[in-house]
Amino acid sequence: MNFEFTALLTAQAPEVTALVTHRGFNACWYAGADAASSAEGRRLIARHFGVGDDAVFMPRQTHSVRVAYAGEDLDGVDALVTSRRGAVLCINTADCLPLLLVDTVAGVIGAAHCGWRGTVAGIASRTVERMAAIGADPSRIVAAMGPCICPACFEVGPEVAALFPAEVLVEPSGGRPHVDLGAAVSLQLLASGLRHDSISLPMACSMHDSRFHSVRREGRDLPYRTLSAIILNQ
Numbered sequence: 001m002n003f004e005f006t007a008l009l010t011a012q013a014p015e016v017t018a019l020v021t022h023r024g025f026n027a028c029w030y031a032g033a034d035a036a037s038s039a040e041g042r043r044l045i046a047r048h049f050g051v052g053d054d055a056v057f058m059p060r061q062t063h064s065v066r067v068a069y070a071g072e073d074l075d076g077v078d079a080l081v082t083s084r085r086g087a088v089l090c091i092n093t094a095d096c097l098p099l100l101l102v103d104t105v106a107g108v109i110g111a112a113h114c115g116w117r118g119t120v121a122g123i124a125s126r127t128v129e130r131m132a133a134i135g136a137d138p139s140r141i142v143a144a145m146g147p148c149i150c151p152a153c154f155e156v157g158p159e160v161a162a163l164f165p166a167e168v169l170v171e172p173s174g175g176r177p178h179v180d181l182g183a184a185v186s187l188q189l190l191a192s193g194l195r196h197d198s199i200s201l202p203m204a205c206s207m208h209d210s211r212f213h214s215v216r217r218e219g220r221d222l223p224y225r226t227l228s229a230i231i232l233n234q
């Protein structure tokens with residue numbers, strides 16, 4: 001069985017392999033999908049990257065700001081970092097923003113689930129901090145964002161809008177506020193020391209682009225997720 005995906009970071013960081021899967025693939029087991037089929041998804045990822053099943057690290061995400069090293073307890077964790085070659089870091093999303101990070105000089109990678117809650121709480125900055133703790137230099141980190149809900153689609157209530165800096169809000173005349181999640185994560189990365197030209201904004205809108213899963217388009221009970229994965233090439 002094969003699966004479709006889009007490669008990320010190919011040009012910016014050939015020292016890593018990174019991808020986001022298309023609809024038709026699922027490896028997420030905690031959103032209601034059948035256990036056997038999501039386990040098969042994880043096996044496909046392991047085979048794709050040429051590693052053992054135990055080298056695929058996939059946290060059970062809970063919109064927290066907890067960052068873990070690959071190999072630590074991954075329950076209730078929303079970002080992963082590692083310097084281990086051969087470890088695949090995985091993040092599941094369906095409208096939230098999957099963030100993939102690499103400092104190729106230090107050989108340190110990171111992956112984070114940036115929903116609005118995690119973004120407001122600083123998940124992107126926390127992930128950069130944990131990467132720096134194992135040798136990464138923020139000024140060398142290259143960042144790519146997978147598909148997430150775009151500012152035109154991401155309408156929020158005023159109470160959520162109030163949590164974001166004004167420069168990432170889009171206010172259509174007479175309408176409810178919209179949030180630019182990519183811009184919000186980008187601001188955080190810049191504040192953490194990343195260079196402007198090292199940050200790639202979201203590659204697609206998960207709601208507009210039916211290649212990707214979207215909870216807002218497909219419904220709250222959606223058991224499937226788009227997988228974003230990154231590995232340091234061996």
Ligand SMILES: [Zn+2]
Nearest residue numbers: 150153205208
């Ligand atoms: Zn959109």
